[in-house]
Amino acid sequence: MNKRWAIREVPAIDDINHLATGLNIDPVLSTLLLHRGIKNYDEAKYFFRPDIRHLHDPFLMQDMEKAIDRIETAIAAGEKIMIYGDYDVDGTTAVAVVYSFFKNHHSNIEYYIPDRYKEGYGISTQGIDYASANGFSLIIALDCGIKSVDKIAYANKLGIDFIICDHHTPGEELPDAIAVLDPKRADCGYPFKELSGCGIGFKLAQAYAEKNDLPFEDVSRYFDLVAVSIACDIVPIVGENRVLAYFGLQKLNSDPCIGLKILMGVAGKSISYTISDIVFLLGPRINAAGRIDDAKHAVELLIACNDEEAQIKGDLINIKNTERKGHDLQITDEALGMIGDSQILIDRKSTVVFNENWHKGVIGIVASRLTEKYYRPTVVLTRSNGHVAGSARSVLGYDLYEALCGCSDLLIQFGGHKYAAGLTMHPENVEAFMDKFEEVVSATITAEQLIQQIQIDAELRLTQIEPKFFRILNQFAPFGPENMSPVFLTKNVYVSGNPVLVGQNHIKMTVMQEGSALFDCIAFGQGEQLSQIKKDVPFDICYNIEENVWRERRTIQLNVKGIKVS
Known part of the structure; x- marks a missing residue:
């Protein structure tokens, strides 16, 4: 498929040079910062140096005090509390965080995940009936509920209170719950509007910890699960999400919870996870539990207390993911055939x-x-x-x-x-x-x-890709929506040696530009371009710059997104 190359508008040259001089960085890097709304040293420091202190006060969220008061009342009275969450990655990680946190402070607590096929998305009548039949008087709903006006009214008739923790856009009427935590509600003054559902659950735990003088480590231990939710729910990785993702990745790569550690092993990669790795390796496996069988298996894995228990669940989820792949490929083939005919x-x-x-x-x-x-x-x-x-x-x-x-x-x-x-x-x-x-x-x-578009952030000469440039570029991570890995354009490069076709239609080659070093390149899924790449014929490439690790040797590699003969 031909893709349109769209180059982002270049900021004012004076702004580029002023910021580059103030930070002592390459003007291309200052261009990337200006694209992100970063205009001075202080804003750059905030961006490049995420800090726990950048997390907002959870009590700035509308109804947070009501939510904490109701939870404290329930704990003091020994009420049965149900943690209710959606069956996708965001919902199951949210349940794992909130259930695990409050389990440390209250024993009369259970979790509930609706069946994708029998109950569907969100709060179900069946779930409320289960709560009523089993003596639950408080339900904390995560990653759902903001539009469940009728379901909350039904629960109220049964004497069941709800605290809703959601991040989706509300409808015209809010549910009549004890508390509705959602930064997107019109009357909520919380400074950051794009938390994941799990992120809202984390803020609930953070608020309870602050109110009860608990150490921050009691909530920061769940950073890895929050990072998984941020990655897989495709929320913007800016502001508070960037802070949570930054520290979440640190924890995932140094001290993951038992369930995630096992899942990383099952996925075949145990170290150096990025947001992209979470999306492609962990997310599909967690989701597969609810897609093929029961999402409770995912929660059981994420709250596991020992390696043996987690390994059993991890292996089961991996089997379900393999089954999911089979359905996926079969249905995709059938659908493509239907369109093609x-x-x-x-x-x-x-x-x-x-x-x-x-x-x-x-x-x-x-x-x-x-x-x-x-x-x-x-x-x-x-x-x-x-x-x-x-x-x-x-x-x-x-x-x-x-x-x-x-x-x-x-x-x-x-x-x-x-x-x-x-x-x-x-x-x-x-x-x-x-x-x-x-x-x-x-x-x-x-x-x-x-027409599919490749958005190019800036033009770059290969001579500009030197160690300091690459080191600073890496500090733009974690990458994700609204902070994507920059795509660069370099014109008039030449192939060195012979490009080869590898794997399934990928091009592996080495390129250079006048006066530059040689750079290894990989162009995934672009095998049809191989015939155009000829020695001594210049061409243009757009690409991400990444680190390639092979047998403990680290080199800079260009991940080529597009090739055009000049």
């Missing part, structure tokens, strides 16, 4: 595919793969509990949630955000939805949004 589907500006036999647990992954292939808003549908359920994914800059709002008359319910969403409908509405979604997308998407 239909000129109507090929010509559309959206993709909607439906098969009532597809496994609901992997349709979100399949939607992501189809979006990568055809690069347009995509919905994958299957049968579930008498209805049709779907997962939707979008492309850069296109608001998927707004598109679904335009189809709301055909949906039973839907929710999500700009780039990912879930939905349900009656089976008889599937065809009408396919047509309506295409109509809405066609009317609102631009031609540029339908």
